[in-house]
Structures are given as structure tokens and as C-alpha cells.
Amino acid sequence: MSIDWITVAAQIANFLVLVWLLKRFLYRPILDGIDAREAKITNRMQEAVLAKEKAQAAEQLHLDQVRALNAKQADMADAVQQEAETQRDALLADARNRLEQEQAAWVAHQDEESRKYAVKLQRAGGGALLSLTRKALTDLADETLEGRIAQHLAKGIAPMVADLRIAAGKSNSAVITSRDVLPPSAKDDLMSSLQTVFPDVSVQFETDVDQPPGLVLRIGGAQLDWTVDGYIDSLGDLMDEQLAAGVDLKVVPK
Amino acid sequence: MFEVWDIPINATIFYTWIVMALLTVASLLITRNLRPDVPPNRWRTMLEVIVQGIQSQIEEVAPGPSRHLLYYVGTLFLFVAMSNLLLVVPGFEPPTASLSTTTALALSVLIAVPLFGITSQGLGGYLKTYLQPSFIMLPFNIISEFSRGISLAIRLYGNIMSGAVIAAILLSVAPFFFPVVMDVLGLLTGVIQAYIFAILATVYISSATAPPKPSQPEKEIP
Known part of the structure; x- marks a missing residue:
């Protein structure tokens, strides 16, 4: 140490x-x-x-x-x-x-x-x-419709002569038109009736297929319609009246 | 033992060099490849554990980071511990079993205490500690300072030398059993002595250095 x-x-x-x-x-x-x-x-x-x-x-x-x-x-x-x-x-x-x-x-x-x-x-x-x-008419009376219309027109002209003369003026020809050819008797009746009233007027007959059944008389500026057109037109009114009146249109079977 | 350039080299110095070489070469080998991109291996981890263990022990005694204290006290611990552990090597004479070595270590601590104190508090601040608590205590403080070094040297020398002496005596009495037991016990006491020496050195140095400033002001007690 x-x-x-x-x-x-x-x-x-x-x-x-x-x-x-x-x-x-x-x-x-x-x-x-x-x-x-x-x-x-x-x-x-x-x-x-x-x-x-x-x-x-x-x-x-x-x-x-x-x-x-x-x-x-x-x-x-x-x-x-x-x-x-x-x-x-x-x-x-x-x-x-x-x-x-x-x-x-x-x-x-x-x-x-x-x-x-x-x-x-x-x-x-x-x-x-x-x-x-x-x-x-044909079956029951042996008549044609145009013939009866012509005869009736021939009878009905007389009351309208004054008016026709005024409307016809100085015309010396008349034309009667129908849809079908008129029977000769009807033509004769019409001819005689018109010449009785208008002796200086010559009458001619014509046909027009578009014309309604009946007669149309033209003299100068005058025209007289003697047709069923107005009746056919009133057919619609009659049918409307019947429908309005409640007529049953149902077809009843026989 | 032998001479180098006509300077006699005794066993204490020679074995001291061996311990130094072992510590240095081991450190050099382990830390030579230490880069951030290389993952740590088990040897490096072992060194980190040792270094951080020493650091934590120092911080428990002397709070506040101080690498210089770590360098000094850590080297003290490693040198003493390695010298004592090499006791088990046949033919190795631990340098710490020499009173000259322990005296040298004690003197180094004796010198280190004022150096750390002056570095920490300045020369005036350090010298004032010798006058605490009163100038009357100046001679007692000086005696205390020297007695510390002497006690350190004698304690270390006594423990290591006594172990060697006891081993020698027991070897003569029971050559095959007691020396082995004493060597095992010597490993334990060697590490404990190294720890005690390093801790006492830390305590002496920290007592001479200024206390660390508190990180937060203390609350006033109402």
C-alpha cells in the first residue's frame, strides 16, 4: 500500500x-x-x-x-x-x-x-x-200528276191574269217547262187557257230534268212556279213537328 | 514491468491501457457505422442503454442537461466497472486495485469539482461556497473537500484490494471452491463500487455547481 x-x-x-x-x-x-x-x-x-x-x-x-x-x-x-x-x-x-x-x-x-x-x-x-x-193517281184515277197539274194550272191562271200581264209586259212568247213530257191533253188545255188570256202569245213546251215535278210558266219577265217543290220543302218541317210531338219512330215488326 | 523510451511502465499503467483499448476499440467498432439510414443493431442498442442509463442516473442526482458531466462521470464509471469486471480474467490485475490508480481518480474528482463549479457559477460564486454558511466554516470546508477525495480513493482501493486479498487468502485455504465464489462476488461488488464511485463523484460535482433554474415559477402559498 x-x-x-x-x-x-x-x-x-x-x-x-x-x-x-x-x-x-x-x-x-x-x-x-x-x-x-x-x-x-x-x-x-x-x-x-x-x-x-x-x-x-x-x-x-x-x-x-x-x-x-x-x-x-x-x-x-x-x-x-x-x-x-x-x-x-x-x-x-x-x-x-x-x-x-x-x-x-x-x-x-x-x-x-x-x-x-x-x-x-x-x-x-x-x-x-x-x-x-x-x-x-195512275192506279186509282188513271191520271198523271203533270196532267192534273197542267189542268189545275189552266184553271188557276184566270185569277192571276192581271198580275201576269203587268209582269209579262209586251212579250209575245211564253215557255212552259216541265221535268217530264206533258201529255197532249194537258198541253192542249194549257195552250187553250193561255191563248184565251194572252191571244197574241205563242206557247212553247220544254222539259228540264233538274226541275222539280210541276210546271214553270215564263212570260217576259214574269215566272209562275206551279211545282211540288214547296210541299217537299215543307216535308222536313212536318217531320220535325212529328218528331217534336213524340211520335214513336220505332219500326214495329209485322 | 517494461520500459518505453527509457520510461518504466508498470503493470498498473499497462493494464490501464488494456482497459482503455478495450473500451475505445469496442466503442469504435460499434459506432463506426452509425448513420441515420442504418437501423440500430443489438450492440448499438446495448451502448445506448448503457449511456442513457448513466445519463438518467446523473440527471437524478444533478438535474439539468450537462454533456460534460456525462463525459466525465460516465468515463469514470465505465473505466472502474471494466477494470473490476476484468478481475475474472486469469492473470489480469485490475488497475483499480492499485492505490496509485484510485488516488489518481480521486485527485481527478478533486480537480473536477472546482472546475465544474467555476464553469457553472464563476470563480467568485464558487469561492463563496467555501464561506457558507459563515466564514468560520472556511477551514472546515477545505478539510471536507480534501477528505472527500481521500475517502473516495481509500474506499475504492479498499474494496477492490480487499476482494483481491480475500481471494488470495481463500485460494490458499480452499483452492478450488472459494475463489470461484469470490470471483462471482467480485463481479457484483466491482460494479457496485463503480456505481458508488461515479455517484459520489456526481454528488460532489453537483454540490459545487449552481442549482438549475426552475422551469416554472413556484406558486405562492397563501
């Missing part, structure tokens, strides 16, 4: 050298490495926080965009629905107008057809009635 002061000095120097060596090769690299790793971890944590914030911001942005898209979609759907309703209303109005026009046209067409049918019915009825009358 003795102290060698040279050894003590050498050991102090050795210890100081060892402090420097360990500082150089142990403490500083290790502590710097730990500090670097801590700094790296801190940076990574900060980056993670930033990335998380960025992700949250992106998520919020995405949610906002989705929300905006949904709102835009809803607006577009409303606009489309409104436009569709407008177009539907317009199409309905157009269809309604066309339908009304078609209905009006159909009603007009029906009225026209009805009118035509009524006219046709009236003419057919008149024609049938005329045929029946002719047939009845």
Missing part, C-alpha cells in the same frame, strides 16, 4: 485521454444518433400530424364536394322535374286544344252529315211520296 506519484500522474493522464477517446468514439456518436433519431421521430410525428390534418382537410373537401354535388343534383332534378311538368302541361294543353278542335270538327262534320242526311232523307221522302202520289 504505497502511492507512486509518477503512476498517479500517468493514470490521471490516462484517464483524461480515456475521457477524450470515449467522448469522441462513444458518447458523442451515441448521443448524436439518439438525438437524430428523436428528431427523426419528431419529424415523422409532425409529418403524421400534418398528413392527418391534410387527410382530414381532404376528407372535409370531399364531403363538401359530395354535399355540393348532392345539392346540385337535387337542384338539377328539381329543374328537370319542373321543366318536365311545364312540357307536360304544354303538351296536355296542346293535346286538349287539338282534341277540342277535333271534337269541334267532328261535331261540325256530324252536323254537316246530319244536315246532308236530313236533306237526303227529305228528298228521298219527297221522291217516295211523289212516286206514291203518281202511282196512286
Whole structure:
């Protein structure tokens, strides 16, 4: 147990050298490495926080965009629905107008057809009635309708002579037109009656298929219609009166 | 033991160099490839655990970061611990079993205490501590300062030397059993002595340095 002061000095120097060596090769690299790793971890944590914030911001942005898209979609759907309703209303109005026009046209067409049918019915009825009358006159009285009309006209001229002379003026020809050729007896009767009243007037007989049954006498500017046209025209009025009176038009089977 | 350039090198210095070489080469080999892009291996992790353990022990005694204190006290601990652990190597004579080495370490602590104190508080501030709590205490403070170093040196030397002496005695009494038990016990006491030496050095140095400023002002007690 003795102290060698040279050894003590050498050991102090050795210890100081060892402090420097360990500082150089142990403490500083290790502590710097730990500090670097801590700094790296801190940076990574900060980056993670930033990335998380960025992700949250992106998520919020995405949610906002989705929300905006949904709102835009809803607006577009409303606009489309409104436009569709407008177009539907317009199409309905157009269809309604066309339908009304078609209905009006159909009603007009029906009225026209009805009118035509009524006219046709009236003419057919008149024609049938005329045929029946002719047939009845021929079968029952051995007379023709035109012959009887001519005889009756010959008798009926006398009361209208004054008016006929005024209307005829100074004309010296008379024309009697009929739809069918008059029997000779009827012509003679008419001729004698007219020459009795108008001795200077020559009489001619003509036929006109478009003329209604009966006779038409023209002298100068005067015209005397002696036809069944007025009766046939009144046939429609009679039928309307019968229908209005509630006559049953049902055909009763025999 | 031998001479280098006519300078006699005794066993204490030689084995001290061996310990220094072991510590330096091991540190150099482990930390040579230390880069941020290289993941730490188990050796590096071991060194980190040792260094951080020393740092945490220092901070428990002397709060506040001080790398210089770590360099000094850590080297003290590693040197003493490594010297004591190499006791189990046949033929190795631990340098700490020499009173010259322990005296040198105690003197280095004795010198380090005022150096750290002056660095921390300035020369005036440090010298004022010898007058605390009263100028009458000046001689007692000086005696206390020297007795610290002497106690450190004698404690370390006594523990390591006693272990070696006891092992030698037991070896002569029971050559095959007791030395093994004493060597195992010597490993434990060697590490404990290194820890105690380093902690006492830290306590002495921290008592000479200024207390760290509180990070937050203390609340007033109503």
C-alpha cells in the first residue's frame, strides 16, 4: 500500500485521454444518433400530424364536394322535374286544344252529315211520296200528276191574269217547262187557257230534268212556279213537328 | 514491468491501457457505422442503454442537461466497472486495485469539482461556497473537500484490494471452491463500487455547481 506519484500522474493522464477517446468514439456518436433519431421521430410525428390534418382537410373537401354535388343534383332534378311538368302541361294543353278542335270538327262534320242526311232523307221522302202520289193517281184515277197539274194550272191562271200581264209586259212568247213530257191533253188545255188570256202569245213546251215535278210558266219577265217543290220543302218541317210531338219512330215488326 | 523510451511502465499503467483499448476499440467498432439510414443493431442498442442509463442516473442526482458531466462521470464509471469486471480474467490485475490508480481518480474528482463549479457559477460564486454558511466554516470546508477525495480513493482501493486479498487468502485455504465464489462476488461488488464511485463523484460535482433554474415559477402559498 504505497502511492507512486509518477503512476498517479500517468493514470490521471490516462484517464483524461480515456475521457477524450470515449467522448469522441462513444458518447458523442451515441448521443448524436439518439438525438437524430428523436428528431427523426419528431419529424415523422409532425409529418403524421400534418398528413392527418391534410387527410382530414381532404376528407372535409370531399364531403363538401359530395354535399355540393348532392345539392346540385337535387337542384338539377328539381329543374328537370319542373321543366318536365311545364312540357307536360304544354303538351296536355296542346293535346286538349287539338282534341277540342277535333271534337269541334267532328261535331261540325256530324252536323254537316246530319244536315246532308236530313236533306237526303227529305228528298228521298219527297221522291217516295211523289212516286206514291203518281202511282196512286195512275192506279186509282188513271191520271198523271203533270196532267192534273197542267189542268189545275189552266184553271188557276184566270185569277192571276192581271198580275201576269203587268209582269209579262209586251212579250209575245211564253215557255212552259216541265221535268217530264206533258201529255197532249194537258198541253192542249194549257195552250187553250193561255191563248184565251194572252191571244197574241205563242206557247212553247220544254222539259228540264233538274226541275222539280210541276210546271214553270215564263212570260217576259214574269215566272209562275206551279211545282211540288214547296210541299217537299215543307216535308222536313212536318217531320220535325212529328218528331217534336213524340211520335214513336220505332219500326214495329209485322 | 517494461520500459518505453527509457520510461518504466508498470503493470498498473499497462493494464490501464488494456482497459482503455478495450473500451475505445469496442466503442469504435460499434459506432463506426452509425448513420441515420442504418437501423440500430443489438450492440448499438446495448451502448445506448448503457449511456442513457448513466445519463438518467446523473440527471437524478444533478438535474439539468450537462454533456460534460456525462463525459466525465460516465468515463469514470465505465473505466472502474471494466477494470473490476476484468478481475475474472486469469492473470489480469485490475488497475483499480492499485492505490496509485484510485488516488489518481480521486485527485481527478478533486480537480473536477472546482472546475465544474467555476464553469457553472464563476470563480467568485464558487469561492463563496467555501464561506457558507459563515466564514468560520472556511477551514472546515477545505478539510471536507480534501477528505472527500481521500475517502473516495481509500474506499475504492479498499474494496477492490480487499476482494483481491480475500481471494488470495481463500485460494490458499480452499483452492478450488472459494475463489470461484469470490470471483462471482467480485463481479457484483466491482460494479457496485463503480456505481458508488461515479455517484459520489456526481454528488460532489453537483454540490459545487449552481442549482438549475426552475422551469416554472413556484406558486405562492397563501
